[in-house]
Amino acid sequence: MIDKTSPLPLYYQIEEAIKQKIDKGEWESGSMISSEREFAEKYEVSRMTVRQAINNLVNDGYLTRRKGKGTFVSGKKIEQKLLGLTSFTEDMKARGYKPASKLVSFQTIKANHQLAKALEILQNEEVYEIKRVRLANEVPMAIETTVVPVKLIDLKEIHIKEGSLYSQVENAGYYIDFANQSLEASIAREAESEILEIAKGAPVLLIQRQTYLTTGKPLEVVHSVYRGDRYKFMIDMKR
Amino acid sequence: MIDKTSPLPLYYQIEEAIKQKIDKGEWESGSMISSEREFAEKYEVSRMTVRQAINNLVNDGYLTRRKGKGTFVSGKKIEQKLLGLTSFTEDMKARGYKPASKLVSFQTIKANHQLAKALEILQNEEVYEIKRVRLANEVPMAIETTVVPVKLIDLKEIHIKEGSLYSQVENAGYYIDFANQSLEASIAREAESEILEIAKGAPVLLIQRQTYLTTGKPLEVVHSVYRGDRYKFMIDMKR
DNA sequence: TATGACTAGTTGTCTATACCAGTCAGAAAA
DNA sequence: TTTTCTGACTGGTATAGACAACTAGTCATA
Secondary structure (H helix, E strand, C coil), rough: CCCCCCCCCCHHHHHHHHHHHHHCCCCCCCCCCCHHHHHHHHCCCHHHHHHHHHHHHHHHHHHHHHHHCCEEECCCHHHHHHHHHHHHHHHHHHHCEEEEEEEEEEEEECCCHHHHHHHHCCCEEEEEEEEEEECCCCCEEEEEEEEEEECCCCCCCCHHCCCCCHHHHHHHCCEEEEEEEEEEEECCHHHHHHCCCCCCCCCEEEEEEEEECCCCEEEEEEEEEEEECCCEEEEECCC | CCCCCCCHHHHHHHHHHHHHCCCHHCCCCCEECCCHHHHHHHHHHHHHHHHHHHHHHHHCCECCCCCCCEEEEEECCHHHHHHHHHHHHHHHCCCCEEEEEEEEEEEEEECHHHHHHCCCCCCCEEEEEEEEEEEEECCCEEEEEEEHHHHHHCCCCCHHCCHCCCCCCCCCCCEEEEEEEEEEEEEECCHHHHHHHCCCCCCCEEEEEEECCCCCCCCEEEEEEECCCCCEEEEEECC
């Protein structure tokens, strides 16, 4: 299992062994792996060597440590990777604007055909629809609509107002598996142009994101409309 | 300098101390920092503790280790980060389209005021202007215009046709320091609409990138126009 | 029935030490 | 003078052990 005579470092061999188990799906997202001491005993190496292997996997996003509890297989994170493009709050702060988010509406509606298909639920099933306006220095910059199936999770408006949807999802025991996102230029429709205070037909950026859970089911569909005249996506590569 | 009675871990205090020196510019890119053993002696901690601090900074991209030589303040990376958004070729392949790039023109022109300012050269100085059309399955998807000061590097058309500008830049002994990129929705102008085979006034995505060398001078200005109706930026987050 | 103390388990931090593996400059040998 | 070797430096790997901080369950007690 581990070859002590190999020129490959021990920690690296352990790292690969663990990574394989995860990639093959033998160890599922959210499940606890052996403790550091157990690994050390099993592979007949010191605990620090096991820690080095695990550290690398934590850095690569494969594992998550919880002090006092253990080490767990990560749900695949999207937040960091999306950040560069979609974390409006961070983005605005970095540019010296005051970001704000206004909850426009929070309601349960019945899924139409398109939504039902995207979320893999039946037509007319209930979904939460969360509409927010994103502001920079009080100026509306984008409309963001998030849709989540009701049967998946019990959402409270109060929590939406302050915290992250994703933390509520993890509390409910779900883990995000992957997401895909698309971005395209388009033209403002009437309802959007009013909220964004731009002319109908003005250029806008559409961003759509679909997020999937480890269960294989979709968690959410997010639809964002950014005004094209004021909002520039800036991506700084300064380190 | 380091407070051994503080509840903050020692490695963390060291980490912050080093990070500060770098952020403040006291330690320049490419310069060597003290060896691990020197830090250990200076802060009166064990070498392993210093290593933990340095490890974190290496993971964050602040430092680079070179076995047998020392630990150095990193140059800032861009290519990987740009990839997700701008490597048209990879992007198209991943989606199963056949990407192609057609060189429309390669010429030296005199910089106008705006270009001169962006590239930090004098007005009317010579610059290379490289215009390409990006195709997917023979359909034009984007126009890309790259402008580089002539005095910076000796570019050959033949090399532009096949290889990367960046490899030529590194061959000439220049290194990219950082870049910034902006992305916005806009409307196609006449010249663009013709090449992209869309209507004048149709929505397009504008992407602008400015790249800087470690010398502090700008290397290039890249201006891209993507058609909004056909091109979607897809960003997959599958790990 | 609650509450609090204890305990066994986890990861987190830190030490002191050892040897390995590159790098480079200067001393020694050719 | 040129080449080779050696030694002193660098980071890389690995050990064994200690104690701290945190979690969750058990068990005795009020």
